[in-house]
Amino acid sequence: MPPKKKVDLPDHVREAALADVELSHQQALDAEERDRVRVFLATEQGLSTYEIADRLGVSQQTVSNWRRQGEEVYRRREAARSRRSGNDPDRPTELGAVG
Incomplete structure (x- = not known):
């Protein structure tokens, strides 16, 4: 396979593309965290790890x-x-409720 040619992009286009990749990556990480929290909450509601x-x-x-x-x-x-x-979070409120 022949080597890929490097595309010469203006700096502002290259920066915009990198910013988009960073945003997509962060969104993927955030989604992964949300999925993990959902698994935790499902077990807290009584679902088994097997289920x-x-x-x-x-x-x-x-x-x-x-x-x-x-x-x-x-x-x-x-x-x-x-x-x-x-x-x-470490100090109870007057009503005794903890967040």
Whole structure:
């Protein structure tokens, strides 16, 4: 196979293409995090790793890994949300409710 020719693009076009690739990559990472959180929440609602693995066509070990990763993301986002709203996640409110 002959070598590929490099296409000479103006700098602004090259930068725009790179920015688009970065955005697509970040969106893919964000979607992956959301999927992991969904797996975590599904297990919290009582679905077994077996049920989830069977439905997604992956191993139970994969689901367990995704559940753990999803829990980490979920806890991190909840802590950030509490900080933004001025609540300290480690300090109970007057009503005793914790976020």
